[in-house]
Amino acid sequence: MKKSIILLLLMSCFACSSPSGNIESHVESHIDSNSQAQTEPTLYQKMGEKPALDNIIDHLINIIGQDDVVFAHFAQSNVTRFQDQLTVFLCHLADGPCQYKGDSMEDIHQGMYINKNEFNHFVELFIEAMDAADISYPIQNLLLAQLAPLRKTIINM
Ligand code: HEM
Known part of the structure; x- marks a missing residue:
């Protein structure tokens, strides 16, 4: 048994x-x-691919153009180059089909002596641009999370 x-x-x-x-x-x-x-889907796809990214960056450039805190940094800039490079950089950062081959964020911003205040303000402008481009909050947060680690490489004061 x-x-x-x-x-x-x-x-x-x-x-x-x-x-x-x-x-x-x-x-x-x-x-x-x-x-x-x-x-x-990648973050790039979730946000709405190139049309959405172009929309954010168009708004960002307009907003920067009217901003008292950070505009001084951009006064001598080549807007077209900034627009193109930022587009590729953010597309790459969001796992889109782009390869950013430009200089590191540290090298680019080093001589600009960007302080904490200006960096935080720039992030607020970026949020305004995402709002204007109708990017949903969850996607905004995912994008901001990708930008956050750059903080220490861009602030130089
Ligand atoms: C997360 C934040 C930031 C990102 C992702 C970012 C990204 C970039 C990129 C991709 C470029 C283009 C580089 C090139 O021309 O090769 C650039 C240039 C530049 N950035 Fe930033 N940046 C950030 C924050 C800031 C802040 C806070 C300021 C100033 C307050 C700033 C000022 C500039 C200026 C003045 C240029 C040069 C534009 C030119 O003359 O071509 N950036 N940035």
Whole structure:
């Protein structure tokens, strides 16, 4: 009696751990996680790709042009170059189909002596630009989270 119970248990255990069952479920879960990785949209896609990014940057440039705190830094700038480079940089940062090959944020901003106040203000202007471009708050937050680590490389005072 005891023996047959043990045998039954062993058999059911053998059945539940049969190699074919295990491999199938393993393969299935592997395919699942792979296809999930392939279908999960990038931040660039979630925000609305190039039209959305262009919209944000157009607004940002207009807003900077009327701003008393940071405009002085941009007074001598080549707006077209800034616009182009910022577009590629943010597209790259949001995992879009772009490769930013320009200088590092540290090298670009080093000689500008940007202080904390100006940096924070620039981020506020960026938020205004995202609002004006109708970017949803969750996507705004994801973008801001990508910009946050740049803070220490851009502030130089
Ligand atoms: C997260 C924040 C920032 C990002 C992602 C960023 C990004 C960039 C990029 C990609 C460029 C173009 C570089 C090039 O021409 O090769 C640039 C240039 C520049 N940035 Fe920033 N920047 C940030 C913050 C700031 C702040 C806070 C200021 C000033 C208060 C500033 C002032 C400038 C100026 C004046 C230029 C040069 C434009 C030119 O003459 O071409 N940036 N920035």
